[in-house]
Amino acid sequence: MSVDSAPRDFPIPEIPSCLQLRTVTKGLIPLAESKKLDNYRMGAHVCLWARQEGRSMFGEYRAAVMMQLRFDGTFGFPGGLVDKGEDMMEGLNRELMEEIGWDPSAHPVTWSDYYSTQVAGDRKLVLHFFIKEVTLEQFIALEKSCLQSRDYGKEVMGSIRVPLYTMDNMYNGLPAFLNNKFAGTSKQQLLLALHHSKLLTEHEISDVILKSQNLKLAPNRF
Numbered sequence: 326m327s328v329d330s331a332p333r334d335f336p337i338p339e340i341p342s343c344l345q346l347r348t349v350t351k352g353l354i355p356l357a358e359s360k361k362l363d364n365y366r367m368g369a370h371v372c373l374w375a376r377q378e379g380r381s382m383f384g385e386y387r388a389a390v391m392m393q394l395r396f397d398g399t400f401g402f403p404g405g406l407v408d409k410g411e412d413m414m415e416g417l418n419r420e421l422m423e424e425i426g427w428d429p430s431a432h433p434v435t436w437s438d439y440y441s442t443q444v445a446g447d448r449k450l451v452l453h454f455f456i457k458e459v460t461l462e463q464f465i466a467l468e469k470s471c472l473q474s475r476d477y478g479k480e481v482m483g484s485i486r487v488p489l490y491t492m493d494n495m496y497n498g499l500p501a502f503l504n505n506k507f508a509g510t511s512k513q514q515l516l517l518a519l520h521h522s523k524l525l526t527e528h529e530i531s532d533v534i535l536k537s538q539n540l541k542l543a544p545n546r547f
């Protein structure tokens with residue numbers, strides 16, 4: 326595994342004050358530091374999103390943001406572990422081809438889409454995260470090609486769109502979605518991506534985190 330193709334070092338991204346939570350910032354390191362971590366496995370995942378403004382009967386939406394339901398019942402972003410000796414960008418684009426039928430020659434994920442690197446020391450994992458805007462047409466094409474992908478029905482049980490609105494009871498929608506189980510650091514990555522892409526303001530992110538903790542409406546609480 327290698328990040329040697331990186332054109333430059335990337336510092337830790339600026340984390341907005343609404344996400345200055347230990348669970349979000351824990352393990353964030355500059356990309357160059359990850360090169361020193363011997364015997365760590367490397368994963369790379371990407372948040373693919375497309376601008377799409379409108380309103381449904383449930384609320385206002387601003388974009389389509391892709392996540393997937395995984396084989397283990399958790400939600401995560403497309404991507405996966407990079408093979409030993411494999412370049413990270415190649416590994417990520419390969420995983421995208423396997424999971425969502427992504428054609429890397431048409432619109433590859435590149436270093437210009439890089440966002441962060443996080444280390445999960447307890448699992449000896451380094452997790453790289455990318456954020457890529459695509460057109461709505463490309464997004465819809467990917468949702469369709471996911472159904473024909475090699476991993477569909479095996480590792481990937483389906484691609485989903487994240488509900489970005491909050492419904493009238495102040496819980497259903499994004500706050501409720503955040504109470505699902507997420508793979509690795511993908512819940513933190515989702516909130517960071519929504520901020521980075523300016524799909525939610527700092528105030529909206531704080532608000533949605535607060536609402537997701539609504540003790541009366543969150544499921545499985547006694």
Ligand SMILES: O=c1[nH]cnc2c1ncn2[C@H]1C[C@H](O)[C@@H](COP(=O)(O)OP(=O)(O)O)O1
Pocket residue numbers: 368370400401402403404405406407450452480508509510511514
């Ligand atoms: O979307 C994600 N964001 C951050 N970490 C993730 C995400 N999805 C999974 N993970 C973590 C949890 C797993 O232990 C590793 C490997 O990921 P996975 O996608 O399962 O890898 P393979 O497809 O099996 O190669 O990363």
